[in-house]
Amino acid sequence: MRKIIPLAVAVAAGAVSSIPAAQASSLGRPCTSAPENQWLSLDALKAKVEGQGYKVQKAKLKAACGEVYALDAKGARVELFLDPTSGAIVAQD
Structure with a gap:
């Protein structure tokens, strides 16, 4: 049983780490x-x-x-990705 628990933890950690960090940021491409x-x-x-x-x-x-960590009007945390030439929001997480 001890071998199953570490294996389950390793599988779960692998699943989380396989999500690309830049996926949300600008939809995986430069702004x-x-x-x-x-x-x-x-x-x-x-x-x-x-x-x-x-x-x-x-x-x-x-x-x-441009990556901006901010609070919206309701006080919720948001991460905004901006086109640095115009300031337009191109993605939000």
Whole structure:
């Protein structure tokens, strides 16, 4: 019986780790193909998100995508993926 429990845990862990981390982020592809010199600043991206009613907690630029962790109007946590050239939300998790 002891061998079954670790095997079940390993199978469950493998199933969770097989979900791609970037799947939600920009639907598995970059948010833009524009060169970095055309991107908005991180502060400008945060301002655009806040202008849509979100309360930004953390933001970063990663893999040609703006990633913003915020609270929506109801106080629920959301992760937003933005086109860094326009600030448009391209995906949400």
